[in-house]
Amino acid sequence: MRVGVIGGQWGRVHIAALKRLGLSTDVLVTRRQESARRIAAEEGIATFGTDVSLLDDCELIVVASPNHTHSAYIQHFQGKKVICEKPLLALSQHQNSELGKSYESAAVPCYVNYAFAFQPNIEAMTQLIEQGELGNINRVDVSYAIGFAGEHSMTEWLLEVAIHPLSWLAKAFGLFQVKCSRHIDTERLAIDYRIGDLEVAVTVSRCEVISAWDITIGGDKGEASTGGRFAPDTEWELMPCLHDGEEITTTIRKSPECPWFLANLRSVETILRAWDGERNSSLFTASQAERFELSLLPQE
Template identity: 25%
Template sequence: MPSNNTPTAINSAAIIGCNWGLVHLNALQQSQVELKALLDLDINKAQHLAKQHGIANACNDINQLPSVDLVIIASPAASHLALIEHFKHTAIICEKPLMGLSAAKPPTDWPQNLWVNYAFNYLESAQLINNLLEPDQPVQARLSSQVNLPLNFTLEQWFLETASHPLSWLLHKLGEPKQLSAEKRQGQQNNQHLSLKLACNQHQVDVDFSLAGSPGIFHQISLSQGNNSIELQGEYVPGHAWRFAPVLLNGVAQNQGEYHPQDCWLQANHRSTSTIIEHLRGHISKQELLAAGGFSPYKALWLEQSLLGE
């Protein structure tokens, strides 16, 4: 189908942030985009990774980056707005969360070629559930997420780093959220909990998020629609790839689960990045990208909105 956006030549790219940013390597290669540069505040890390992956340039200053068609921003959320402003005339894929807990006011006019990488809708499990849901019928959704990883994040930061992934998919399917209530509490052994109630049009989403339990990330999603109940569970345990249990419809497995030795979550991110590049090149329209699970900056702010109630 023809696109209604102005095509952009996407032949070269730079990645800012050498931790999660490297997840985009395969998508760039598959899309025949040359990765010209890596930027990281740790210049030794940038140089080491550039040499390892055959990348021509490594730097720790944005003014040292060569001219490229696409910039991938995978630095901490607090740096996103300044980087987006600096590269506003270049196509940008920004890692989530878009603004995080920043107190800054969002721009009234975001760059046209800015997209945020929320990839959960690109999982095969999510696509299967999308096909099981009836359009235009109210959904009662419950998301329970539990995290225990050794990084110095606040409860809210952990929420935006982890629970925002499955929540992004729910909001993509159900619509813009309005926060009905939010409750934060401290449990035993320094466990922390956050509960949210969200209204998305005629749908409701209840979120229970906690910093507790076994090491890793654990998601449990339950959807009720009419007489049907749909369930999905997924987990990441350090040292292992993401694994999702079979999708259950009224207790009956609809697939064999989702797992790949190279990590099905990384594969979902590859699909997300590749689809954004296809849009930037003019092969699919903005409307098609949004329908496929793409997140414009306006849509991406739904995740911060769900947490902050703004």
């Protein structure tokens, strides 16, 4: 199978994941020719450049380019196997001119890569929910502190990074409905969502030192919580999953590999298997991803 990758930064993560899965990248397309040339030389990719037509004879295409290009790319390659990085929506809403159009053919669905569910602490929390250890879930609290560089609005950060835990919750419980937007300014966003009868409180805020996310899920039989941390010049650290205060997973750092890379690897592998007929309810087709991401946008 001939494979093409669009994007040089996160694209390299996919190049490494595909290689681990036995697929070599044949074509690389980036915004700048020199960047494409350098990465292609380092990764051993024969064909590279800035022209998207270089990918026309590829059977599998990974879209890891800037967010505002995602929708147009996956529609351009409709009918091929496409893995698109999240988010599907552009961070600036005026750029979402392609909304509501068909993203995939009936025969070949395009998948959006939300890898969060494949982290071991989240898999442990999923197991607690599915086995009924927490009972009837009655509350979910999600917080995300943003320590990354960037001039995004808080709504844009919601789609860029807080979407990670929310994508998992959407697959675990269903699509979000905005109950009320409690607070939105340049430093903090707080939204109360509803998924059926379940209430989900989400807070996104700026932080100068560290990026961190935390999830707490409470039911009538117990509570589970976990989180993740990232500071400059360090790797992501996944916190233990706690069940009623007791650790059921351990802290995970880069030992020997970044946990985010491994989660991405497993997500891509699951998508490839889905095209081979192995169904997995944790995946989002592009059409499902659009509905999910639109459901997150705060009320004006």
